[in-house]
Amino acid sequence: MLTCAYIWCCLAKARNDDNRLAFAIPLDCRTRMDPPIPAAYFGKCIWGCVVTAKTTLLTGNQVFIEAAKLIGENLHKMLMDKDGIVKDKLPLEELLSDGIPTTIISIAGTPKLKLYDIDFGWGRAKKLERISLDYGASISIDAGKESEQDFEIGVCLTTMQMHAFVRVFNLGLEPYV
Secondary structure, three states: OHHHHHHHHHHHHHHOOOOEEEEEEEEEOOOOOOOOOOOOOOOOOEEEEEEEEEHHHHOOOOOHHHHHHHHHHHHHHHHOOOOOOOOOOOHHHHHHOOOOOOEEEEEEOOHHHOHHHOEOOOOEOOOOOOOOOOOEEEEEEEEOOOOOOOEEEEEEOOHHHHHHHHHHHHHHHHHHO
16 A cells, blocks of 8 residues: 555655546455355456555655555455445445546556466566556556565556656655665
């Protein structure tokens, strides 16, 4: 959650405007459906948790902790809903409740899959990349190739946005290096 919140804040600082940003987190809902989906079901059952905030809310010092609280509270509220995860809910309604966001930042991947460990007969992957600009910004998060404690994070932005993001990302980490 802190990783996602830090990246969300860095993207907001790199944008440097007063628009609304949406952060979309895909959820695997197979075990959370009511009635439950059979264990033999082989397919996708993805739902989204959408968190929105104004860019100015995400641009102060150490605000990534506040962003993590926003993400955590929305995830908790959605996952603990007694009526089920998707009953009478549309991500679009939640997305538009506080105004129309100008950018949707979406996550792809999960460290739990350990994609670097998969071998289809050609050997293990040396590099994983996901590319998408469908909704304005895409973040991929995977387990690291060297260690299970590492994350590999990919961010897909336009060239100008990427230069601004890298500058903000590195500046935010300087006190900890």
